[in-house]
Structures are given as structure tokens and as C-alpha cells.
Amino acid sequence: MLTDHTGSGGMFALFTHQGEILDAAAKARDKKFERWDVFTPYPIHGMDDAMGLGRSWIPWVTFTAAMVGLCSALALQIGTMTIDWPMNIGGKPFLPWPSFMPITFELTVLIGGLTTVAVMFLAGGLPNLRPKIVHPQITTDKFALYISADDPQFDAVATREFLESLDPLTVEEVRFDR
Amino acid sequence: MAHHHTGSVVAPPKLQIPKNFYIACGAAAAIGFLSFGVGLVAVDPARAWKAYLIGLFFFTIMAMSGPWLVACLNLTRGGWAVTVRRIPGSFWAAFLPLGVLAMIFALGGVSHVYEWAHVEYHDALVIKKLSLLNQPFFIASTVIGYSAIGGFGFLMSRNSYKQDETGDGNLYRKNLVLSAPFLILMSLGLTLLSVHYVMSLQPHWFSTMWTVNIWITGVQAGLALMCIIAVWLSRKGSLRPFINENHIHDLGKLLFTATAFWAYIAFCQFLLMWYANLPEEAIFWNTRMSWDDPMSNPWTIITAIMPFAKWVIPFFLLLPRVTKRGRFLIPISIWILFFSVYEVWWWIAPAPVPNVGHGTGHGSGVGEAVAHHGPPALELPWLELLVWFGFAGVFAASIAWALSRWNIIPIKDPRLEESMHFHQ
Numbered sequence: 315m316l317t318d319h320t321g322s323g324g325m326f327a328l329f330t331h332q333g334e335i336l337d338a339a340a341k342a343r344d345k346k347f348e349r350w351d352v353f354t355p356y357p358i359h360g361m362d363d364a365m366g367l368g369r370s371w372i373p374w375v376t377f378t379a380a381m382v383g384l385c386s387a388l389a390l391q392i393g394t395m396t397i398d399w400p401m402n403i404g405g406k407p408f409l410p411w412p413s414f415m416p417i418t419f420e421l422t423v424l425i426g427g428l429t430t431v432a433v434m435f436l437a438g439g440l441p442n443l444r445p446k447i448v449h450p451q452i453t454t455d456k457f458a459l460y461i462s463a464d465d466p467q468f469d470a471v472a473t474r475e476f477l478e479s480l481d482p483l484t485v486e487e488v489r490f491d492r
Numbered sequence: 493m494a495h496h497h498t499g500s501v502v503a504p505p506k507l508q509i510p511k512n513f514y515i516a517c518g519a520a521a522a523i524g525f526l527s528f529g530v531g532l533v534a535v536d537p538a539r540a541w542k543a544y545l546i547g548l549f550f551f552t553i554m555a556m557s558g559p560w561l562v563a564c565l566n567l568t569r570g571g572w573a574v575t576v577r578r579i580p581g582s583f584w585a586a587f588l589p590l591g592v593l594a595m596i597f598a599l600g601g602v603s604h605v606y607e608w609a610h611v612e613y614h615d616a617l618v619i620k621k622l623s624l625l626n627q628p629f630f631i632a633s634t635v636i637g638y639s640a641i642g643g644f645g646f647l648m649s650r651n652s653y654k655q656d657e658t659g660d661g662n663l664y665r666k667n668l669v670l671s672a673p674f675l676i677l678m679s680l681g682l683t684l685l686s687v688h689y690v691m692s693l694q695p696h697w698f699s700t701m702w703t704v705n706i707w708i709t710g711v712q713a714g715l716a717l718m719c720i721i722a723v724w725l726s727r728k729g730s731l732r733p734f735i736n737e738n739h740i741h742d743l744g745k746l747l748f749t750a751t752a753f754w755a756y757i758a759f760c761q762f763l764l765m766w767y768a769n770l771p772e773e774a775i776f777w778n779t780r781m782s783w784d785d786p787m788s789n790p791w792t793i794i795t796a797i798m799p800f801a802k803w804v805i806p807f808f809l810l811l812p813r814v815t816k817r818g819r820f821l822i823p824i825s826i827w828i829l830f831f832s833v834y835e836v837w838w839w840i841a842p843a844p845v846p847n848v849g850h851g852t853g854h855g856s857g858v859g860e861a862v863a864h865h866g867p868p869a870l871e872l873p874w875l876e877l878l879v880w881f882g883f884a885g886v887f888a889a890s891i892a893w894a895l896s897r898w899n900i901i902p903i904k905d906p907r908l909e910e911s912m913h914f915h916q
């Protein structure tokens with residue numbers, strides 16, 4: 315992520331190597347900051363652990379939505395074909411569950427998939443047409459550790475001291491123009 | 493990640509297979525094939541040969557999954573799997589003994605098991621298929637199927653073994669050239685084997701999804717075995733830098749995929765046949781279950797267990813992340829292996845056999861055996877299990893030999909470094 319959703323500024327340290335940013339992220343995690351992020355030009359293996367991100371909650375959304383899709387598909391078919399207006403098709407039973415399975419499968423996948431995409435957009439704050447970029451080089455060859463001013467532990471002096479202790483290239487304050 | 497020093501990797505020691513393991517394999521093989529002999533003489537030749545077919549076919553389709561996965565990894569440039577690729581890369585070794593055992597079946601067992609081998613049972617529908625269903629063609633498909641799958645599997649693994657010594661990067665390119673035609677030949681060879689060995693047990697019956705069903709059952713069983721071996725190898729101290737829990741996780745994900753795809757294929761095949769209800773398609777199901785009067789056919793319960801044992805239970809067990817990353821994978825894989833054998837038994841055991849001589853075969857041998865003579869008997873599969881152990885001994889000894897004969901890690905593979913640093 316390249317953006318800061320809070321818009322209230324903060325402070326970042328810039329690094330030149332991915333090993334440095336992994337160490338820095340692990341130290342920020344151990345300091346128990348709450349509103350902070352790491353910006354890198356490419357995905358870095360092991361960053362989830364270094365930041366202490368834990369597991370995503372999105373799979374539970376997928377599972378729940380898929381179950382809703384499954385139940386609504388069965389309700390639709392059993393309601394119309396078995397309860398409301400039973401029809402004899404090819405001499406099959408009035409509750410021909412095998413022939414209900416394709417639609418049940420499709421609606422399970424459809425509702426599960428579409429809901430997951432929608433929730434991912436919501437959770438990621440997308441679409442964001444005017445991202446606030448901390449430093450232009452985080453998309454090319456630099457790595458940034460950013461701590462938001464909204465963080466409960468944020469303190470202009472102490473946070474700068476912490477970031478300086480990580481031995482970065484620079485430490486800069488962020489002010490976003492509204 | 494930008495630096496590749498593949499030459500600097502220190503080879504781990506070769507796998508040591510204790511002598512007792514081979515003795516156990518030999519004992520299993522002896523028990524299995526002695527039981528087969530006893531069954532042949534004292535029980536019922538048709539049942540003994542079908543038990544032989546169950547063991548033979550189960551291990552054939554499981555061994556097929558090895559060269560198949562190696563070819564797919566070659567073609568997709570699957571760098572993640574380099575450190576575990578020698579596991580499927582050892583399955584080719586089973587094809588030589590299995591091919592010999594298949595040839596014994598093709599020469600000696602065919603007339604005991606298949607009604608199309610008996611001219612006195614031919615009806616109009618079977619006569620139309622005799623250009624395919626005859627013993628010379630059966631032998632030809634055995635030769636083609638086993639040599640195509642096992643031969644290409646050997647050639648691909650041999651290039652990899654050579655690379656351990658020479659470090660020649662071109663060997664990787666040669667394997668690409670082998671992998672693509674192999675996948676086509678394997679599909680054709682497996683089609684021949686699945687039609688001749690299993691589909692023709694009920695010669696009126698046909699299914700265009702049959703080979704896919706057989707392929708995915710073999711892949712599911714093969715991946716389960718690969719997961720067990722990979723978890724076991726990852727516990728060895730000398731392999732700790734090479735095989736980590738992320739490799740195990742990806743093998744577990746493939747096992748999960750195979751489980752879901754098996755359900756998809758098996759259900760699709762059932763749905764279309766159930767819906768169309770054509771006699772020559774429905775015969776497969778009418779042999780194995782009764783929809784209207786479930787208790788009239790003892791196989792109904794065996795059939796009803798299948799979707800739960802082969803899909804629902806392993807699907808939900810493999811769904812969480814934690815069960816795919818370590819020791820939980822072993823009991824789940826054993827479960828899947830057990831029910832893969834169960835499925836092959838379910839394909840083969842209830843099919844009617846030609847009622848030759850003194851045999852106590854289930855049907856008259858005519859395709860409509862079920863309609864005329866009631867459902868097949870459900871016997872305790874003691875003979876089938878014992879004979880299965882014979883094939884298990886042969887298979888286990890073969891791949892243990894291949895795993896320990898060469899390095900367990902392709903030590904000069906161009907993607908080894910990438911695989912060793914495999915993360916998520």
C-alpha cells in the first residue's frame with residue numbers, strides 16, 4: 315500500500331536494502347505501534363511475520379458468503395420445484411437433489427467470489443483515485459517505514475529517536491496537503 | 493533473491509533405507525502373491541484375478557501421478573518444488589515391476605475376469621466392440637501404457653540425475669522437450685489402460701469421463717503419498733535447509749485441489765448418467781446401488797460412503813491452513829490413501845465375472861447380470877486386502893530404491909536456490 319488513509323501526517327524512515335526494512339519492521343512491531351505501515355517497491359517474503367500481521371479475516375467472509383449462496387440456491391430450487399409447484403420431469407423425484415447441484419455449486423462460488431472481491435475493495439479503501447504518496451522513491455528502489463501521527467504512541471521527539479535508531483538513510487516528517 | 497550460487501550448495505547425504513524396510517517389503521510381497529496363489533487354487537480364480545487387478549491398477553494409477561507431476565512442474569517452471577521433486581521423480585521406478593505384473597495379468601487373467609473374452613457370452617453390443625476388446629489389443633495397450641508412462645518418467649528423472657554430476661543447464665531444456673509430448677502420450681496411454689482394464693469389466697457400459705476419473709483418483713492418491721514422504725523427509729536434520737513447511741503447505745494445497753476436483757469429476761459423471769438414465773450407462777450404477785430400494789443391494793452403503801469419505805471429510809480437514817503445514821497432513825493423507833484403495837475396489841469388485849467352469853462368479857457373465865440375477869454379493873475383502881499388500885511391497889521397495897539410489901535433492905538444478913528460499 316502506498317497510501318495514508320488518515321491524512322494527518324506522521325513520520326517515515328527511508329532504507330536502501332530489504333534486509334534493513336525487515337529488521338526495522340520487526341522492531342516497530344516489538345514497540346507495539348498500532349497505526350503504521352511499510353512501503354516497498356515489490357512484495358518482500360517474510361514481511362507479514364516481521365510486521366506481525368497475523369492471518370487475514372477475509373477467508374471467513376468468503377466462507378460465510380459461500381454458505382449464503384449455497385442456502386439461497388437450495389431454497390430457490392426446492393421452493394419453486396418441490397414445494398410451490400412440484401413438477402414431474404423425466405420421471406425423476408420431486409426433490410431431485412443431484413440435478414440441483416450444478417446451480418447450488420455455481421451460486422456458492424458466485425456469491426462467495428463476488429462478496430470476497432467487494433469486501434477486499436472495502437477493506438483496502440479502494441478505489442482511491444488520489445493516493446497520498448509518502449515518498450516518490452518507494453515505487454522504485456527505496457523502502458519506507460511509516461508511523462502515523464494517529465498512533466497512540468506517536469510523539470514527535472520519541473518517534474524520531476526510534477526511527478533514527480534504526481540507522482536509516484533519512485527520517486522525514488510527513489505533512490499531507492488537503 | 494538476485495544471487496544464485498547453485499554450485500555452492502552442499503549435497504545432503506543420500507537417503508539410507510534400513511535393510512529391514514526391504515525385508516518388510518519382501519515379506520508383504522510374499523504374503524500377497526502367496527495369497528493370490530491360494531485364492532487362485534482354493535477360493536475362486538475369478539475373484540483372485542480381480543483382487544490382483546485391484547492391487548495392480550491402484551498402484552499403476554498412483555505411480556502415474558509421479559511422472560505426471562514432474563512433467564507439469566517442468567512445463568510450468570515450478571521453481572518452488574525443486575527440493576521435493578525427487579519424490580514424484582522416484583515413482584517411475586515402480587513401472588518396471590508393475591509392467592511385468594500387468595503383462596502376467598494380460599496373459600493369464602483376462603479370460604477369468606472379462607466376459608468379452610468368452611465368445612459364448614457375446615451379444616450384439618459386445619460384438620460391435622470386439623475390434624477393441626480382444627486379448628492382442630489388451631496386451632498392446634498394456635505395453636503402450638506402461639512403457640509410455642514409465643519410460644518417459646525414467647527419461648525425465650535420468651536427465652535430472654545426470655545434472656547432479658554435470659551441472660549442465662541444457663538438461664533442464666531437454667526435460668521441457670520431453671514433458672510436453674509425455675503429457676499427451678500419458679493421456680492416451682492412460683485412456684487405453686482405463687478402458688481395457690476397468691471400463692471393459694462391464695462391456696456394455698461406457699463413460700467419456702472415465703479416464704479423467706481414474707486420472708484424478710491416481711493423482712489424489714499419489715499426492716497423499718508424496719505428502720507423507722515429504723513430511724517424513726522434512727523431519728530429517730540433514731534436509732532442514734531444503735524442505736520447509738512452505739513446501740509441505742503447497743503439496744497439501746495440491747492434495748486439497750485434487751480432492752475437490754475428484755468430487756467434481758465423480759459427481760459430474762454420476763449426474764449425467766442418473767439424469768439420462770440410459771440402460772448401458774446406468775448399468776454401472778445399478779450394479780453398485782439401488783435408488784428405489786437401497787437395502788436390496790448391499791453395495792448401496794459402500795457407494796453412499798464414497799462422497800463423504802473421499803470428499804466431504806478430507807475437504808474440510810484440508811481447508812484450514814494449519815492442517816496443510818505439518819504433521820496433521822500425515823493422518824489425512826493416510827485417510828485419502830485408504831479410500832483411494834476403497835474406490836478402486838468399488839470399481840472392480842462388484843462387476844460381474846464370466847461364469848466359467850466351477851467358478852462362483854457373481855453373474856452369468858452377460859452384461860445384464862444385475863437385471864437377471866440380482867445385485868452382486870458383498871464379500872469381506874480379505875483376499876483383496878492380502879493381495880493388495882503384495883503390490884504394496886513391490887511398489888514401496890521400488891520407490892525406496894530410487895529415492896536412495898540417487899541424491900534426494902537435485903543438487904545442481906538451476907532453480908534449487910529459488911526453491912530453498914521458498915516463502916509465502
